[in-house]
Amino acid sequence: MNFTYYGHACFAVETARHTLLFDPFISGNPLAKDIDPQSLKADFILVSHGHQDHLADAVAIANRTGATIIAAYEVAAWLAKQAAIKTHPINHGTTRFDFGRLRFVNAIHSSSLPDGSYGGNPGGFVVETPDGNFYYSGDTALTKDMELIGDAVPLTFAALCIGGNYTMDAADAVVAAEYAQCDEIVGVHYDTFPPIKINHEVARRKFQDAGKNLHLLNIGESRKF
Numbered sequence: 300m301n302f303t304y305y306g307h308a309c310f311a312v313e314t315a316r317h318t319l320l321f322d323p324f325i326s327g328n329p330l331a332k333d334i335d336p337q338s339l340k341a342d343f344i345l346v347s348h349g350h351q352d353h354l355a356d357a358v359a360i361a362n363r364t365g366a367t368i369i370a371a372y373e374v375a376a377w378l379a380k381q382a383a384i385k386t387h388p389i390n391h392g393t394t395r396f397d398f399g400r401l402r403f404v405n406a407i408h409s410s411s412l413p414d415g416s417y418g419g420n421p422g423g424f425v426v427e428t429p430d431g432n433f434y435y436s437g438d439t440a441l442t443k444d445m446e447l448i449g450d451a452v453p454l455t456f457a458a459l460c461i462g463g464n465y466t467m468d469a470a471d472a473v474v475a476a477e478y479a480q481c482d483e484i485v486g487v488h489y490d491t492f493p494p495i496k497i498n499h500e501v502a503r504r505k506f507q508d509a510g511k512n513l514h515l516l517n518i519g520e521s522r523k524f
């Protein structure tokens with residue numbers, strides 16, 4: 300699997316057959332000014348919850364690429380009202396897609412749409428593909444529910460929020476990685492806004508001390524898992 304980071308909590312995972320794009324928020328992110336959202340490829344766009352910093356570019360990219368947006372029922376319905384795009388509404392549970400099996404798992408957070416509409420429950424994604432499995436936490440606090448993920452699915456990597464203030468910080472994310480039984484972690488949801496600025500070296504060391512690797516990619520950088 301090829302992982303590309305687009306800043307904040309936006310990234311793409313390419314398997315041999317599909318490109319999955321997560322939480323597209325590029326045009327509103329000054330740190331991602333060198334990324335052109337209209338250059339991104341996607342077969343599926345997965346949106347973890349309704350907050351603006353997770354879906355700002357979703358409709359435009361879906362429109363151009365023909366990608367299907369996968370999101371909680373309320374978020375998918377709201378996005379579908381913005382333009383004639385393909386959506387697949389889900390809720391917490393398990394669904395099969397062309398790319399593999401998808402679990403929409405608990406996130407301890409909130410979810411309202413940019414106009415204040417109700418966004419249903421926020422979530423994270425556990426994706427099982429023929430090329431490997433991974434977990435994206437979405438925006439969440441640490442929760443024991445993450446143990447269920449590690450018990451059920453062997454993970455190649457996990458993308459975890461580490462910025463604190465709205466979500467887990469790096470110390471919480473180390474415990475999350477332990478619960479999820481995963482040693483290769485990509486940090487997301489940090490540095491974008493002043494309240495979530497972090498010290499990269501301190502964060503890396505916390506993971507190192509637990510025998511894990513924290514990958515903090517530059518925006519636009521790719522890495523194979």
Ligand code: NI
Binds near residue numbers: 348350408409465
């Ligand atoms: Ni959020």
Ligand code: MN
Binds near residue numbers: 352353465
């Ligand atoms: Mn967020």
